[in-house]
Structure formats: structure tokens, C-alpha cells
């Protein structure tokens with residue numbers, strides 16, 4: 101295995117359209133399977149720490165279960181901010197991790 105990569109899951113654990121939370125070196129990471137390609141971004145919502153793995157994935161967009169902020173799992177970028185009545189706070193993008201697969205292993209680079 102190339103150095104810097106850590107095995108975090110098996111491909112069978114994350115079907116197309118699904119996500120999974122993994123914790124690696126005390127970082128919470130969201131793995132997502134978008135049409136057979138795996139992506140990894142931070143799992144903790146940059147707004148108020150919603151658990152993105154408990155949200156929904158549609159295409160490449162994951163929606164936070166708390167206040168519905170949306171992030172693109174391919175880039176970590178905020179697609180739309182939290183919905184809190186008339187408030188539309190600005191929030192930070194999620195960190196992105198490089199992912200690769202080897203056979204059925206999903207590896208990420210930290």
C-alpha cells in the first residue's frame with residue numbers, strides 16, 4: 101500500500117448513493133459513493149456539527165440533517181447554507197480527502 105494511505109472501509113459497505121462515517125486518527129470522515137466513485141470529506145457539519153452521515157445524499161450533494169446545509173462531496177464546497185428562518189449564516193467548506201480503491205479496499209490519504 102502506498103504510504104500515506106489508510107484503509108477505511110470495504111467497497112461492499114457503501115453501495116451507490118450511500119454514505120458511511122469513519123473515524124481515522126480522531127478525524128470524522130464522510131465516505132460517499134456517487135455512481136460507483138468514492139469521495140471523502142469532513143463528516144462534521146461546519147455550521148453546528150451536524151452529522152452529515154445521518155443526512156441524505158442525492159447525486160453528489162449531501163444535506164445536513166440539522167439545518168439542511170448542502171455540501172458537494174466531490175469538492176467539499178458548500179452548495180447552500182443552513183436554513184434557519186430568516187438567517188442564512190455563511191459557513192465554511194468541508195475538508196476534502198483523496199480517495200482511491202484497491203480491489204475492494206477504500207483507502208484515503210491523510
Ligand code: FES
Nearest residue numbers: 145148150164167
Ligand atoms: S449543523 Fe449542519 S446545517 Fe446546521
